[in-house]
Amino acid sequence: MIITDNRDFNIAKIADSGQCFRLNKTAEGYRLIAHGRVLNITVTDDICHLHCPKEDEPLWHSYFDLDTDYAAFRAAVPPQDDYLCMATAYGRGIRILNQDPWEMLISFIISQRKSIPSIKTSIEALSRRFGEPLGEGLYAFPSAKSLATAPTEELSACSLGYRTGYVRCAASMVLNGELRLEELRQADDEGLINSLMSVRGVGAKVAHCVSLFGYHRLNAFPRDVWINRVIDTHYNGSFDLSPYLGFAGVIQQYMFFYGRNADR
DNA sequence: ACTCAGGTATCCT
DNA sequence: AGGATACCTGAG
Numbered sequence: 001m002i003i004t005d006n007r008d009f010n011i012a013k014i015a016d017s018g019q020c021f022r023l024n025k026t027a028e029g030y031r032l033i034a035h036g037r038v039l040n041i042t043v044t045d046d047i048c049h050l051h052c053p054k055e056d057e058p059l060w061h062s063y064f065d066l067d068t069d070y071a072a073f074r075a076a077v078p079p080q081d082d083y084l085c086m087a088t089a090y091g092r093g094i095r096i097l098n099q100d101p102w103e104m105l106i107s108f109i110i111s112q113r114k115s116i117p118s119i120k121t122s123i124e125a126l127s128r129r130f131g132e133p134l135g136e137g138l139y140a141f142p143s144a145k146s147l148a149t150a151p152t153e154e155l156s157a158c159s160l161g162y163r164t165g166y167v168r169c170a171a172s173m174v175l176n177g178e179l180r181l182e183e184l185r186q187a188d189d190e191g192l193i194n195s196l197m198s199v200r201g202v203g204a205k206v207a208h209c210v211s212l213f214g215y216h217r218l219n220a221f222p223r224d225v226w227i228n229r230v231i232d233t234h235y236n237g238s239f240d241l242s243p244y245l246g247f248a249g250v251i252q253q254y255m256f257f258y259g260r261n262a263d264r
Numbered sequence: 265a266c267t268c269a270g271g272t273a274t275c276c277t
Numbered sequence: 278a279g280g281a282t283a284c285c286t287g288a289g
Contacts, residue, residue, distance in 0.1 A: 018270065108270085108271095109271095111269095112270080112271040112272065113270090113271055113284080113286090114270080114271095114286080116270075117288070118269075118286075118287055118288075119269095160286090161286050162285045162286090163285075166272090201271090202271095202272085203271060203273085204271090206271070206272085209270085222270080224271085225270060225271090256270080
């Protein structure tokens with residue numbers, strides 16, 4: 001499976017966009033572990049090759065959100081908004097992935113007060129200890145049951161720190177049915193956010209990340225230190241989302257990526 | 265040694 | 278409502 005139209009598809013930017021933690025550079029290209037599978041990716045002459053069996057193509061097509069028109073989102077940015085125009089040009093190629101809600105919930109609970117390398121280290125440690133083996137020393141993201149029943153010292157050994165209890169709590173809620181992540185696909189945006197925030201350790205920022213990256217709610221707009229910095233510096237402390245109804249989260253990704261990587 | 269990470273819960277005023 | 282503070286741990 002190949003992706004030839006790279007105007008709004010850039011695997012390097014996606015890997016560095018901070019929305020996924022298990023898409024990493026390898027000697028050959030990139031390797032992604034998601035949805036219980038390993039996907040090797042190579043890039044030659046600007047064409048992105050996804051090395052997968054035929055029957056998995058719809059899964060990855062959906063994962064990379066290939067039916068969504070990102071050029072239309074970019075075109076909606078007002079020309080007079082210089083900063084956002086710069087950010088959009090800089091971030092062009094980023095897409096909002098269709099990731100697993102459970103994996104996003106745990107990943108973003110872990111993310112609080114951690115650097116991205118530290119987040120990745122913890123997630124790999126969890127997967128190695130508690131995930132199903134996928135061959136070649138690789139492991140799927142662990143199930144709710146495996147994390148809910150894991151000995152506390154083994155969870156702690158994954159460098160979760162004070163988040164250990166949060167992870168345990170979330171896993172238990174999913175295992176005992178208190179939090180029904182699949183049913184929440186039917187909830188409206190606000191209901192989804194509120195349900196996610198009922199988990200201890202999940203505040204507004206993490207709930208928005210899970211909504212955006214796990215449930216593909218493009219209206220979600222996670223406000224982290226980088227976004228707040230951009231808004232304070234370039235928008236006098238407040239940023240109106242109303243012009244971007246339906247794709248505010250895409251705008252957030254452009255702002256975040258530009259603010260963190262280019263705008264110092 | 266020291267600061268700071270893609271935050272959140274809790275405890276103030 | 279809004280502000281201050283503690284919290285695990287690893288990386289620079």
